[in-house]
Amino acid sequence: MSDDNAKLASLGKDYEFAIHDGTVGPSVIDVSTLYGQSGQFTYDPGFTSTASCKSTITFIDGEAGTLLHRGYPIEQLADKGSFIETCYLLLNGELPNAKELEEFETAITQHTMLHEQMNRFFHGFRRDAHPMAIMVGVVGALSAFYHDSTDIGDEEQRRIASRRLIAKIPTIAAMAYKYSIGQPFVYPRNDLDYASNFLHMCFSVPCEEMNISPVLAQAMDRIFILHADHEQNASTSTVRLAGSSGANPFACVAAGIACLWGPSHGGANEAALDMLAEIGSVSRIPEFVARAKDKNDPFRLMGFGHRVYKNYDPRARVMQKTCHEVLGELGIKDDPLLDVAMELEKIALNDEYFVEKKLYPNIDFYSGITLKAMGFPTSMFTVLFALARTVGWIAQWNEMIEDPSQRIGRPRQLYVGAGPRDYVDINKR
């Protein structure tokens, strides 16, 4: 806690509030007693100036464009680690040693199968259902099958539920994809690593063996690392709020998936690729940049801008590098969408509107091109985001449950509706 206090004068009275310092980043003014002392609320739509919790998991420096998971820079985790290792780090706070990593990876591998009866959920959807609709439904339904890991007060049950979610989310995602293209579900294989197993479940068919490219498997693993966690973003805050009522982890993650689906959040990777396709050629970029700057036009450059980053999203740099590696591995020499993306980035980063508003490419700008090249339809892009973010949601959910100061989240409001009035009989209206 800081030695200094924050002072507030309001409606003729003076108040003081404690200031708490973090390890790094902005300190906070603890206003939890404001209403009790003053009868007033703070007002912060969109929570642009509000810290909702204390956390030890992830830190973003928006001005510098840096991202740390338990203190480790995302670039180093993406370059030297694996997604399963990052999952262990996010859940436990430290990088695993070789024995810990092997035990964790084995446990995840042995939970990848779904209860066979869950297959029937998929057949209840139309074939053209958006895979995110299937993800929301099937992940929520996990709580109907795994009753032995829904008591959130039991640490062991929380551990089992966490591992089950991390293990089963790729299987569910792959089944959603297979269902959408009318191909048979492919069971997970215990001899494959996490990313290779996912590619196997998505792209192999019973008729022939599938050779999984190590370059594509590594790219998939790195894409999962880049999407794993990101402080208190909208979907993570949704999971925390749902969890604060005592809801089970499967229901909370289903709520997070629903929130991530929005085009302003995880749905931006799908929207960004659709935007690049609509622009179509470098010659049309000025037209769309003008639209993005036009206050009367709702169009925005998808994959650009961020609530926290006012510098280049460090994940976007790694994603751009991965994009080139994937296109190279697949022998895709000139991808017109990549040409448009690179030129659009160059134009936007030199345009005073984007410079003044500090709008840079975010993680969603290059991910769509990469995933499309790997063979995923745009409708699967946000599903892959949800797959990777599940570990972040679960790590944050566990942290919230274990926080002794945790209470049910219940914001207040500024009421601007009708004042008290009497009922009017219908024959007098």
Ligand code: SDX
């Ligand atoms: C993710 O929170 C997270 O951490 C999210 C995420 C994660 O890992 O969980 O990083 C993942 O969601 C990345 C963001 C993906 N979304 C998009 O790419 C959609 C396009 N971006 C915008 O919708 C917007 O930038 C947001 C939603 C990302 C951020 O919105 P903010 O913080 O509310 O910012 P804002 O809308 O207030 O914009 C500030 C100004 C506005 O202009 P003024 O009203 O001040 O004149 O910048 C403008 C906006 O009009 N602006 C854009 C723009 N983004 C913001 N103008 C054109 N194109 C854009 N993309």
